[in-house]
Amino acid sequence: MTDQLLRCPECESDDVTVSYVEMIMVNTGEHYCHSVKPQDPDSEATCLCCEWRGGRGQLVTNFQSGE
Numbered sequence: 001m002t003d004q005l006l007r008c009p010e011c012e013s014d015d016v017t018v019s020y021v022e023m024i025m026v027n028t029g030e031h032y033c034h035s036v037k038p039q040d041p042d043s044e045a046t047c048l049c050c051e052w053r054g055g056r057g058q059l060v061t062n063f064q065s066g067e
Helices: none
Strands: 016-018 021-024 031-036 044-047 053-055
Touching: none
Parallel strands: none
Antiparallel strands: 016 044, 021 031, 044 053
């Protein structure tokens, strides 16, 4: 089975990043939780080629490109 590459829906580049959100306790500075993980569909995604921004769930796979 071939791994599916996630690509930008605008320019189809695979040079995309995703973000995660970590929550920290304000008074102690201790880690509380990861409220948004990189694999979550609502994780912020950014294309490094065309600067498109959206959610990870909006990225397309190499099998969807060109449709």
